[in-house]
Amino acid sequence: MRANESEVEALTRRLVSIPSHDDETAAGDAIESWLREETDAAVQRDDHGNVFARRGRGDESLALVGHHDVVEPDESQLRDGSARDAGGDEAEAEAEYVVDERDGRLYGRGTADMKGSLAAAMVAFRDAQPAAELVFASFVGEEQGGVGARAAISDGFAPDYAVVGEGSTNYAGDDQTDVAVAHRGRRGSTITARGTAAHASEPAAGENAVYRACDAVDVVRDLDAPAATVLGQEVNGSVVVTEIEGGSAWNVIPESATVTVDERTVPGERAPLERVEAVDGVEWTVDQDLPPMACGDAGFADAALAAADAAQDATPEHVTKPHATDAGWLADAGTDCVVVGAAEPGEAHTAGESVALDVLSRCYRIYRGLAERWPAE
Incomplete structure (x- = not known):
């Protein structure tokens, strides 16, 4: 050496x-x-x-x-x-x-x-x-x-x-x-679904936040992962739900639920995650965005x-x-x-x-x- x-x-x-x-x-x-x-x-x-x-x-x-x-x-x-x-x-x-x-x-x-x-x-x-x-x-x-x-x-x-x-x-x-x-890169984000609490014996009296979160998850599942080509090299991203949490008790219609999304981003392209906000009561926020x-x-x-x-x-x-x-x-x-x-x-x-x-x-x-x-x- x-x-x-x-x-x-x-x-x-x-x-x-x-x-x-x-x-x-x-x-x-x-x-x-x-x-x-x-x-x-x-x-x-x-x-x-x-x-x-x-x-x-x-x-x-x-x-x-x-x-x-x-x-x-x-x-x-x-x-x-x-x-x-x-x-x-x-x-x-x-x-x-x-x-x-x-x-x-x-x-x-x-x-x-x-x-x-x-x-x-x-x-x-x-x-x-x-x-x-x-x-x-x-x-x-x-x-x-x-x-x-x-x-x-x-x-x-x-x-x-x-x-x-x-x-x-x-x-x-x-x-x-x-x-x-x-x-x-990595974009970590949270989907927040809000509803109205009610007794589980009367589900029609409330708005189930978990159901709204599940509807948002379906939107994420239908998204295409981002992809790009850099100097002849393919860069393929991904987008996936990694966590879901909601509800407060077994007999209460949940008034809130959250979903964590992990997206691996590529140069010049992002998955259109904002589409989840078309679901009633759903908000999407970005927590981390590493380019x-x-x-x-x-x-x-x-x-x-x-x-x-x-x-x-x-x-x-x-x-x-x-x-x-x-x-x-x-x-x-x-x-x-x-x-x-x-x-x-x-x-x-x-x-x-x-x-x-x-x-x-x-x-x-x-x-x-x-x-x-x-x-x-």
């Missing part, structure tokens, strides 16, 4: 060991200090906790983007942090994250999602001879719906192009890191694929991802994005979360290669 690629492993270990599911501050501190010590870039920490660095010059900018928060770890991913207080009683100290290496993989919370790819991007940011202004950004709150990315965009963060380091490995084949040119992503610049997507091809023996492909990332917020704000990262399907958020060390090295080469070739002259 080359020296700079070995640094990716060491930095991954350091970042993964830092707890960042409840508070990302310490992880952000580590990222900021590394960038200040290892690069000559202009480094900034904003009021939200996001970390940025900029180097190189040019009319256009390319950003290497990640996040340093993680989901809550499994107990097996924590090292016992208990201690004794001054009186001899057991006191709870902050537990550390466990980082293990086995069979060429690092195991631990955040290895795949996404401190491994973040470390690869940091070292690539330092080592690249950029063809334009090169930006590094690590956001807080990605796991809470893109809190950090949304705040940064609101504050004016607007790179022309971005590589977001979420997983794209082994999507189109084994032992290859592909380039995602689109991903689905999908579509790369709008075929040249950039091809350049990313060329960088990925040069970094590995396998032949990578353009692919799509099934779930939302911060690339959706960036794309919605006008940045052309691709997603390239070390995580494989099924690794993120699991008790056995891991990442392959050779794939981290591969991602380093991809990020550095793209930074040095884009934008093309």
Whole structure:
């Protein structure tokens, strides 16, 4: 392993060991200090906790983007942090994250999602001879719906192009890191049906909210799932009822009922869920709307694929991802994005979360290669 690629492993270990599911501050501190010590870039920490660095010059900018928060770890991913207080009683100290290496993989919370790819991007940011202004950004709150990315965009963060380091490995084949040119979003919504309560022995005296909710569910069942095509890649969405609740007692006509709908959205298309409001007494509200992503610049997507091809023996492909990332917020704000990262399907958020060390090295080469070739002259 080359020296700079070995640094990716060491930095991954350091970042993964830092707890960042409840508070990302310490992880952000580590990222900021590394960038200040290892690069000559202009480094900034904003009021939200996001970390940025900029180097190189040019009319256009390319950003290497990640996040340093993680989901809550499994107990097996924590090292016992208990201690004794001054009186001899057991006191709870902050537990550390466990980082293990086995069979060429690092195991631990955040290895795949996404401190491994973040470390690869940091070292690539330092080592690249950029063809334009090169930006590094690590956001807080990605796991809470893109809190950090949304705040940064609101504050004016607007790179022309971005590589977001979420997983794209082994999507189109084994032992290859592909380039995602689109991903689905998620719109979560609630259907509320209202009626009039009455005694169940006199159902005609009331208006049954559950019946109205069921009528709305029938509308949802008849909707076509959204679909789109991005740079020749099909992106298929879905729309499904996931929860229903209503009624207060076995002998009371229900006066209210709610239905939860999960829609996986695609670029440019949404299911017409507002149609449920044609049912008497039914209201539809959106609770969460994570935007999908579509790369709008075929040249950039091809350049990313060329960088990925040069970094590995396998032949990578353009692919799509099934779930939302911060690339959706960036794309919605006008940045052309691709997603390239070390995580494989099924690794993120699991008790056995891991990442392959050779794939981290591969991602380093991809990020550095793209930074040095884009934008093309």
